[in-house]
Amino acid sequence: MKQTYIVDGMSCNGCRTKVENTLNTIEGVKAEVTLNPPQANIEMEESISLTHLQDVLSAKGNYTIRTMSCCGNNNQAAAPKKPAVAIKGATYYCPMHCEGDKTYIKPGDCPVCGMDLVPSTTVNKQAKYTCPMHPEVIKDQLGDCPICGMDLVPMEPEADEEDITLKKLIRKLKISVAFTLPIFIIAMSEMIPNNPLYQIMDLNYWNWVQFALSIPVVFYTCWLFFERAWRSILSWNLNMFTLIGIGAGVAWLFSVFALLVPDIFPDQFKTHLGTVYVYFEAATVILTLVLLGQVLEARAHGKTNSAIKELLKLAPNKAIKITDGKEQEVAIDAILKGDLLRVKPGEKIPVDGTIHEGESTIDEAMISGEPIPVTKKVGDKVIAGTINGNKSFIMRTDKIGSETLLAQIIQMVETASRSKAPIQKMADKISGYFVPIVVMVSVVTFIVWAIYGPNPAYVYAMVNALAVLIIACPCALGLATPMAVMVGVGKGAKNGILIKNAEALEKMNKIDVLIIDKTGTITEGKPSVEEIKSHSQEYTENDLTAQIAALNAQSEHPLAQATLNYAKEKNIDFKAVQKFEAITGKGVIGDLEQLQLALGNQSLMEQIDAEIPQDISKEVNTAQQKGKTVSYMAINKKVVGYVVISDKIKTTSKAAIQQLQKEGIKVMMFTGDNEATAKAVSETLNLDGYKAQMLPQHKLEEIKILQAEGKKVAMAGDGINDAPALSQADIGIAMGTGTDVAIESAAITLVKGDLNGIAKAKSLSHHVMRNIKENLVFALGYNIIGIPIAAGALYPVFGMLLSPMIAALAMSFSSVSVIANSLRLKNAKI
The missing domain is CATH 3.30.70.100 (Alpha-Beta Plaits)
Structure with missing residues (x-):
């Protein structure tokens, strides 16, 4: 039908x-x-x-x-329109991209063009929320930290989620101000001669007006502070809201009792009109100012996540897939490994892959930190999120989803931003004792003023005790480290420096010895074959080339690819070897038909009992003294020739090493290459030392020796063969293009694989640690100065007292000042 x-x-x-x-x-x-x-x-x-x-x-x-009706008229009542069903953990975007890459957390219509928002295929997990001061706290929904009471923030920030929190706070702030301002005017009118308000009605009635106006502030807009304070007392995780809740709560309850049962109070608590002093204005103004501080913090905190947001925006939602010669626009999650994709001029590259056809220039600034576009041709790697230039090309998909470099960068930045630096332990310990001490100081302040203060002594005692509670907020102290770490990690990510955790940032600042590998670290890591020489009448150079290529076809070593490229250039075919085995730090062996093949260094030749003829040894030594890498080729345990491979030293290596040495860092090279080659490279770069023919276990042992001498050691390598040494070092630094970085074994990963990155990482570490110390000085210094003033230390000499309202304002801005100082890191030069 x-x-x-x-x-x-x-x-x-x-x-x-x-x-x-x-x-x-x-x-x-x-x-x-x-x-x-x-x-x-x-x-x-x-x-x-x-x-x-x-x-x-x-x-x-x-x-x-x-x-439709039978006549074609559309008069039948439409079925009720149901709301779009939200997909758990998804974000949504306009398919017309009216607002660029902006995403939304709920389905609905685009506010610009009215089109239905569609779910983003790049997000497929439940949103998580954490505390900026206690990253170990992870919740499935927005709320308060059970330890410190602060607002939880998205672990993977989405602009809309932060906007919702900020807008909610702003709305409450507006309501709070609307009710607090009249209370403040009523209270301050007492300072006006012949108070005009008293001509309307008596002070007692105005106190009732203040009470009525304070109810929305206390029980709606700022009730969250009392909830947090109560939870902090129950769990004994005393924090800033403990002090705020006690201070404002005592002031408000005191005022209520003053209205309801004024006769229970001594005369010292009463005005000349016979009414008891009330503090509705102090309670509401304090709460409103604290709420203002929360708004400013939420706004400033959003800026600290800007690096992650920018990275999130890099990921496109769609791509052009080529199937049977036809181009079709598909969602990112519809792409599989091996798919061919068309990338048009100006478009973002959707996934990690290799250029299959064509060439272009790629802007990789957001990944590598380098502003100059990189020319890419067939066979070159391209990275998701980078921007294509003015040419179109076809790429083959290598990595998708969480495997892409962009996804790894985002994950590393998020994880590092939530980690704790060792220096934060000191701040946490201080905060743990801080609140009980402040409460005690507040009690002592009340007692001293009640005994020795001028009349009305109890009023002075109450006001100063409240000021002590309010001004001594430890929030700024708790924010000092995580804010600087978050901004610093984001700064590093934008410059191609991926930091695994905050501890790595702190340790990097203390490094005094840097161990570097040669291939791919000092050198370009793109070796090429200069020559393959045969010393046998039985095997020609072409024969050796075919045998060497056959062996290396199953090897992942950087030198192996050079020999395969060499064979390809000479159009030499080769067969598959059997019983292939890669011997770490020595070379490779395998069987080809009836021949036992071995390709590697002198150690491998000794292991298989293959004697090296003197004429071959002499030629090899000559090449090695020029800084070239030479591997012996043995057939049936007889050395019959060798292959000479050269790998150019990176143009940036020497300058970067000199910069590190100027900063007092001793730079040494540990390489598996031979003594002559290692010596030539070391002399060229003026290294502080080198060790040649090092196997992975040897590098590990040497690092342990240096550490036993009290040295703080950083190790930079390719992140794969050097994994044991990277893990043992105080700081492991993975070098590479970023597509095969060893995230698990290295604390810092340099996307570009350049020694300049190490110098930048050292500079970044220095800036972050200095910023943390500045933040701690701001927070601790503020409290050390503020508490005595609030207690009335200046009154005997200058006759000055600190109003609880001024204390609340200063307390709120102390936290914002710490965040603002942290944000300065975004403009630091590294």
């Missing part, structure tokens, strides 16, 4: 396609949908209810399907 329906809500061909595809997912349905007119011609095997069709469409967008 066939039926024609009207479909409302379609605004473009994309909508038409989505509706058509959605209807065709229903079993037994074949649908054709047109945009003009907006109709769906459905052929179905059995009758399907309109309600079921509506349910299916509503799950995909804001579409309404309805039947």
Whole structure:
């Protein structure tokens, strides 16, 4: 049977396609949908209810399907439009990209063009929230930290989630100000001669007005502070909200009792008019100012996540896939490894891959930190999120989803931003004792003023005790480290420096010895074969080339690819070897038909009992003294020739090493290469020392020896063969292009694989640690100065007292000042 329906809500061909595809997912349905007119011609095997069709469409967008009348009029009542179904853990974007790469946390319509928002295919996990001061706290929904009471923030920040929190706080702040301002005016009017308000009604009635106006502030806009204070007392995780809750709560409750039962108070608590002093203005102004501080913190805290947000925006939502010669736009999650993708000029590269056809220049600034576009040709790697230049090319997909470098960078930045630096332990320990001490100081302040203060002594005692509680907020102390770490990690990510945790940042500042590998670290890591020489009448150079290529076809060593490229250039075919084995730090062995092949250094030759003829040894030594790498080739345990491979030293290596040495760091090279080659490289770069023919276990042992001497050692290598040494070092630094970085074994990863990155990492570490110390000085110094002033230390000499309201304002801005100081790191030169 066939039926024609009207479909409302379609605004473009994309909508038409989505509706058509959605209807065709229903079993037994074949649908054709047109945009003009907006109709769906459905052929179905059995009758399907309109309600079921509506349910299916509503799950995909804001579409309404309805039947046509027999005359073609569309007067039948439309089925009720159901709200779009939210997909758990997804974000949404406009398919027309009206607002660029902006995403939303709920389905709905684009505010610009009105189109249905579609779920982002790059996000597929439940949002998590954490505390900026206690990263060990992880929750599934927004709320308060159970330890310190601060607002939880998204672990993977989305602009809309932060906007919702900020907008909610701003709305409450506006309401709070609207009710607090009249209270403040009423209270301050007492300072006006012949107070005009008293001509309207008596002070006692104005106190009741203040009470009424304070109720929305205390029980709605700022009630969250009392909830946090109560939880902190129950769990004994005393924090800033403990002090705020006690201070403002005591002031408000005191005032309520003063209204209800004024006769229980001594005369010292009463005004000349006979009413008891009330502190509704102090309580509400304090709470409103603290709320203002929360708004400023939320706004400033959002800026500290800007690096992660920028990285998140790099990931495109779609790509152009080539199938059977035809190009089709698909979602990112529809891409599989090996797929061919078309990247047009100016587009973002969707996934990690290799250029298959064409060439272009790629802007990799957000990944490597280098502003100059890089020329890429066939065979070169391209990275997701980087921007194509003015040429189109076809790429083959190598890595997708969480495997891409961009996904790894985002994960590392998020993890590092939430980690704790060792220096933070001191701040945490101080905070643990801080609140009880402040409460004690507040009690002592009350007692001293009550005994020795001028009349009304109890009023002075109350005011100063409250000021002590309010001004001594430890929030700034707790924020000192995590804010600097978050901004510093983001700064590093934008410069191609991926930091695993905050501890790595702190340790990097203390490094005095740097161990570097040669291949791929000092050198370009793109070795090429200079020559393959045969010393056998039985085997020609072409024969050796084929045998060497056959051995290296199964090897992942950087030198292996050079020999394969050499064989390819000479159009030499080779067969597959059997019993292949890679012997770490020595070379490779395998069987080819009846021949036992071995390719490697002198250690490998000694291991297989292959004697090296003197003439071959002499030629090899000559090449090695020039800084070239030479591998012996043995057939049936007889050395018959060798291959000479050269790897150029990076142009930036010497300058970077000199910079590190100027900063007092001893730079040494540990390489598996031979003595002559290592010596030549060391002399060229003026290294502080080197060790040659080092196996992974030897590097590990040497690092242990240096550490036993009290040295703080950083190790930089390719992150794969050097994994044991990277893990043993105080700081492991993985070098590479970023597509095969050893995240697990290294604390710092340099995307570009350049020694300049180490110098930048050292500079970044210095800036971050200095910033943390500045923050701690701000926070501790502020409290050390503020508490005595609040207690009234200046009163005997200068007659000055600190109002609790001023204390609240200063307390709020102390936290913001720490965040603002941390944000300065974004402009630091590294």
